[in-house]
Amino acid sequence: MTTLIAVLGTLLGTAMAYLLQQRGARTERxxxxxxxxxxxxxxxxxxxxxxLAAHRRAMRVREDLRLAGDQDGYAAARAESHATRAAITAPLMLVTVLAPDLADAASGAASATYALRGAADAAALTALRRAAIAATDRLVTAASASPLT
Structure with missing residues (x-):
């Protein structure tokens, strides 16, 4: 009888150690x-x-050149702004998929940045740029408040 109790105790101890090890591994994963x-x-x-920052900069340069009437400079800046706008697509999609709670703020920041195109004058361009920066700041604030888990 003593042997049976010892064997059962050993088996229970082994089973308990196994379960604790599995739980620890699961928690770690x-x-x-x-x-x-x-x-x-x-x-x-x-x-x-x-x-967004790169595209804002490219759009500021592009629109400054357009407003100044510099067609040659504008053509080059326009090509660069197309590249910087395209560079927004992948990270915007990733934020939307990985952080749906930030999708509205991300989309708003992108839209505000795109709005720099076709500004009526230098003052309007400056106001649009500030609005785009503020929208991006709102995204950063929302991301800071988000648990990001």
């Missing part, structure tokens, strides 16, 4: 996945904010 997801979301937002 969940933590790693959560950290990976947080990192992906943060990277997507960072890439989008960077792309």
């Amino acid at each position: 969940v933590a790693v996945r959560s950290e990976d997801r947080r990192r992906e979301r943060l990277t997507a937002v960072t890439d989008l904010v960077s792309a």
Whole structure:
């Protein structure tokens, strides 16, 4: 009888150790996945904010040249602005997919940046640029408040 109790105790101890080990491994996997997801979301937002800043700059240069009547400079700046606008597409899509709670702020920041096109004059261009910066700042604020998990 003593032997049977000892064997059962050993088996129970082994089973308990196995279960605790499995639970610890599962908890670790969940933590790693959560950290990976947080990192992906943060990277997507960072890439989008960077792309928006590059496009804002390109559009400011482009529209300044257009308003000044510099056709040669405008043509080159227009080509650059097309490239910077295209560079917004992937990070905007990633933010929308990975952080749906930030989709409206991201879309608003992109739309405000696109609105620089065709400004009536230098003052309007400056106002549109400031509005685009403010929209991007709202995205950053929303991302900061978001758990990013």
